[in-house]
Amino acid sequence: MSLENPFQDPLRFERRIPECTVVIFGANGDLTKRKLLPALYRLAYERRLSSGFAVLGVSRTPMTDDEFREKMCESVAKYLEDSPFDKEVWSGFARSLYYMAGDISDPQAFLNLAARVKQVDDERQTGGNVLFYLSTQPSQYGAAAKGIGGAGLANSKGWRRIVIEKPFGHDLASARELSEKLHEVFRESDVYRIDHYLGKETVQNILAFRFGNGIFEPLWNRRYVNSVQITAAESIGVEGRGAYYQEAGALRDMIQNHLLQIMATIAMEPSATFQPDAVRDERAKLLRTIRILKPSEVLENSVPGQYGPARIGGADVPGFRQEPGVDAQARTDTYAAATFFVDNWRWAGVPFYIRTGKRLPKRVTEIAIQFNSAPHAVFGEHGDETTPNLLILRIQPEEGISLRFLSKRPGAGMKLRPVSMDFNYGSSFGERSPTAYETLLLDAMIGDATLYTRQDMVEASWAVVEPILGVWQEQKFDFPNYAAGTWGPKEADEMLARHGHAWRRP
Ligand code: BG6
Numbered sequence: 001m002s003l004e005n006p007f008q009d010p011l012r013f014e015r016r017i018p019e020c021t022v023v024i025f026g027a028n029g030d031l032t033k034r035k036l037l038p039a040l041y042r043l044a045y046e047r048r049l050s051s052g053f054a055v056l057g058v059s060r061t062p063m064t065d066d067e068f069r070e071k072m073c074e075s076v077a078k079y080l081e082d083s084p085f086d087k088e089v090w091s092g093f094a095r096s097l098y099y100m101a102g103d104i105s106d107p108q109a110f111l112n113l114a115a116r117v118k119q120v121d122d123e124r125q126t127g128g129n130v131l132f133y134l135s136t137q138p139s140q141y142g143a144a145a146k147g148i149g150g151a152g153l154a155n156s157k158g159w160r161r162i163v164i165e166k167p168f169g170h171d172l173a174s175a176r177e178l179s180e181k182l183h184e185v186f187r188e189s190d191v192y193r194i195d196h197y198l199g200k201e202t203v204q205n206i207l208a209f210r211f212g213n214g215i216f217e218p219l220w221n222r223r224y225v226n227s228v229q230i231t232a233a234e235s236i237g238v239e240g241r242g243a244y245y246q247e248a249g250a251l252r253d254m255i256q257n258h259l260l261q262i263m264a265t266i267a268m269e270p271s272a273t274f275q276p277d278a279v280r281d282e283r284a285k286l287l288r289t290i291r292i293l294k295p296s297e298v299l300e301n302s303v304p305g306q307y308g309p310a311r312i313g314g315a316d317v318p319g320f321r322q323e324p325g326v327d328a329q330a331r332t333d334t335y336a337a338a339t340f341f342v343d344n345w346r347w348a349g350v351p352f353y354i355r356t357g358k359r360l361p362k363r364v365t366e367i368a369i370q371f372n373s374a375p376h377a378v379f380g381e382h383g384d385e386t387t388p389n390l391l392i393l394r395i396q397p398e399e400g401i402s403l404r405f406l407s408k409r410p411g412a413g414m415k416l417r418p419v420s421m422d423f424n425y426g427s428s429f430g431e432r433s434p435t436a437y438e439t440l441l442l443d444a445m446i447g448d449a450t451l452y453t454r455q456d457m458v459e460a461s462w463a464v465v466e467p468i469l470g471v472w473q474e475q476k477f478d479f480p481n482y483a484a485g486t487w488g489p490k491e492a493d494e495m496l497a498r499h500g501h502a503w504r505r506p
Helices: 030-046 065-079 086-096 107-124 138-150 171-183 201-211 242-248 250-267 277-291 293-302 425-429 436-446 455-474 489-498
Strands: 020-025 054-057 099-100 130-134 159-162 191-193 226-233 302-303 310-311 315-317 337-340 351-357 364-370 390-396 399-409 416-424
Touching: 020 030, 020 107, 020 250, 020 436, 030 054, 030 065, 030 086, 030 436, 030 455, 054 107, 065 086, 065 099, 099 107, 107 138, 107 315, 130 138, 138 171, 171 191, 171 455, 191 455, 201 250, 201 390, 226 250, 242 250, 250 277, 250 351, 250 364, 250 455, 293 302, 293 337, 293 455, 302 455, 302 489, 337 489, 416 425, 416 436
Parallel strands: 020 054, 020 130, 054 099, 130 159, 159 191, 226 351
Antiparallel strands: 226 364, 302 337, 310 315, 337 351, 364 390, 390 399, 399 416
16 A cells, blocks of 8 residues: 555544543533533543543533532433443543533633633643533523633643534624634634534545545546435434524525535545645535525525424324424425535536435435436347436445446346445444544544534535525425425425436435
């Protein structure tokens, strides 16, 4: 193997976590219980954490360190996905957990926090390094950054980084405003905007697949690719998040971030190295090349949907407007589909169809790349040359990659039929993949921002979705327009039919 292989970057391979304290704001919340603590516990289980490691949980509820440990123990045991809960590992890990009550809107709380961080640092020898993780309401991000800065917590000895969860604003202007607030205290290079899709093994594997192999990249352009479909379907509804979701909607919740990031990963140019900013520059460049729809083009190239009630498998499923916390007249999109074009040399004229929705028939996230058909029908009516070659990258579940091509049916004559060549993650590697949060927390502690989104990427994605949001807002769509448990509104099928395409049924 060549020494110049860009994947041979020590930053990506030497994954030793330095000493640090992770301060989690919103330590009593759902994300901490379900994702953050189970991920940190897993890193402890894998012996990835340094001995100088601590977690300091902060939220408004008064609790002692021991009560916090107890609570987290229950959650970790409950939410660990596909891995064992080891009591011995836990008891060592639990000693690194601390807690303090504090209100983000109270400047005194940050002075108390500074004292507590110092105490934990002395006790656990965390090298003065602090990773702040904001697992709070986004409306509190500005105040949290200000409090951290005001108490001198952003620039003491050691490194300081801040992780924030989406949404990064609700449009371009508010995303910029949020960045400005964060930049009053943190440098952009210390701001880690998390997009958990980028942490998924299968999304990272897109880069390995494209740039670690010689045979696919020559085909990866407008000469051979006919169209690309990116689907993120969920069978669940809004799961008690009605109030948040009502304001967000599917376009903001999934396309603005996760799916445009996937599209960027599929369509970006290879970076010369695997350094964080080299990769992120290419992603950002791609996002900036997506054609921005004019208001007059929006309705032809995008489709919103909202699910209505249905009876599925003998049970009544409520429509979105009947979900708790949702307005009976809500105009929220629980489904969104759009056609995008990338205005560059590689992709000119190739449509990228993106769709996502709640209460669709199944949970599946995949990218399907359709290649051009054979240029000449050698086998005439016996062939099935209308079935194009398809490369499917399955992000979840049943993670893997399939290539569909035509094969001769056994027997006399030359009759063809599509068959598929499959790679399956689970059976090929036979080992557990880390969860997205394990990967991303580890990266943030190491200081590797490759899989985090940067301000310019967030802004470029808002610029893409904003005209769609603007036009949708002014329309009175006839919602609900798809029944729970179906593949979305018929207008989404019509959108593809106008280009001579059809959605895959994954
Ligand atoms: C979140 C969205 O970012 O991603 C949710 O806010 C969505 O609405 C979730 O359900 C999907 O993530 P995953 O990893 O389950 O595909």
